[in-house]
Amino acid sequence: MKNPVVIAHRGASGYRPENTLEAFELGIQQGADGIEFDLVTTADEQLIIRHENALSGTTDISNKTELLTFRRAGQVEEVEITDWFSEDLNLEQIKSLRAKERLPEIRPGSSTFDGQFEIPTFIKLLSSSFVAGKILVVEIKQGTHLELLTQSVGKLVAQDISASAISDKEVRLVIESFSLEILLQTKAELLGLDVKAKYFLAIDDAALDFAWLADLAREVDGLSISTHLLFSEDNWVEAAHFNDLEIWVFTARAEHAENSIDEYYEKIIVTGVDGIFADQPDLLRRVLTDRG
Numbered sequence: 001m002k003n004p005v006v007i008a009h010r011g012a013s014g015y016r017p018e019n020t021l022e023a024f025e026l027g028i029q030q031g032a033d034g035i036e037f038d039l040v041t042t043a044d045e046q047l048i049i050r051h052e053n054a055l056s057g058t059t060d061i062s063n064k065t066e067l068l069t070f071r072r073a074g075q076v077e078e079v080e081i082t083d084w085f086s087e088d089l090n091l092e093q094i095k096s097l098r099a100k101e102r103l104p105e106i107r108p109g110s111s112t113f114d115g116q117f118e119i120p121t122f123i124k125l126l127s128s129s130f131v132a133g134k135i136l137v138v139e140i141k142q143g144t145h146l147e148l149l150t151q152s153v154g155k156l157v158a159q160d161i162s163a164s165a166i167s168d169k170e171v172r173l174v175i176e177s178f179s180l181e182i183l184l185q186t187k188a189e190l191l192g193l194d195v196k197a198k199y200f201l202a203i204d205d206a207a208l209d210f211a212w213l214a215d216l217a218r219e220v221d222g223l224s225i226s227t228h229l230l231f232s233e234d235n236w237v238e239a240a241h242f243n244d245l246e247i248w249v250f251t252a253r254a255e256h257a258e259n260s261i262d263e264y265y266e267k268i269i270v271t272g273v274d275g276i277f278a279d280q281p282d283l284l285r286r287v288l289t290d291r292g
Helices: 021-029 064-072 091-095 121-124 144-148 154-162 180-192 210-216 236-242 260-267 281-291
Strands: 005-009 034-041 046-047 072-076 079-083 134-139 170-175 198-203 222-226 246-252 276-277
Touching: 005 021, 005 281, 021 034, 021 121, 021 246, 034 144, 034 154, 034 170, 034 180, 034 222, 046 154, 064 210, 121 134, 121 154, 134 154, 134 180, 154 180, 170 180, 180 198, 198 246, 210 222, 210 236, 236 246, 246 260, 260 276, 260 281, 276 281
Parallel strands: 005 034, 005 276, 034 134, 134 170, 170 198, 198 222, 222 246, 246 276
Antiparallel strands: 034 046, 072 079
16 A cells, blocks of 8 residues: 655644745645645636635734724625625735744634734745645635626636746646546646646535446545544445546544544545545644655
């Protein structure tokens, strides 16, 4: 059994506010094979890197009096909330924001960096030197921000990738989404531009259906599944490999270790997954190195 690839989940998000260039670069420095990040859209149809289109949890927008009037009722993952939303702000307004730690109560070290880092654009990350030779897992988020677009989010993603110079950096692209429709839409756009990539469907909670998985294998290259599914009664790893699909798991978090860190990661590694999304990629890399 070969070692799984290590993917820094939203960067080294256990140490720096997630989805920032600083978190991404640190993840690479800590030995990750690549980074994962999330894309949402702005009012002027720019792709920015945030976990969701609601902004108060990961930015300092609540401190921006000039943006107070943008706070409104909305919906995230079918839950009604009152917040600020990326689709209401243009890129210039987004650039006035700074990132903050989403889980300060369990990551006080990361929260010391609150207010220091910008909200990056997709283009900015693609132009960063530290992505050379690495895996970029591009998760395209669903949400109300997509309802206002004049063109598909797949086209926006393809345009930014095509306009970048990542082909010169030997970057390996993985396009990921919880929406098969968005995933295949983006695949069609990238194939039309002759951009090489792999396509992973993300699954958080589902029963294993072998016929469905066989059909899915004709369209995608892999699955990203939750730890909940990985440790369920269904053998997702065996089923995926039977259908020549890669299978990666999210998310390995050191805070979830009940006993030792090594035991926690070992439990994930021995399942045979091909990749692990980790908030602390340095700790996972150490365990993998120690295993040989």
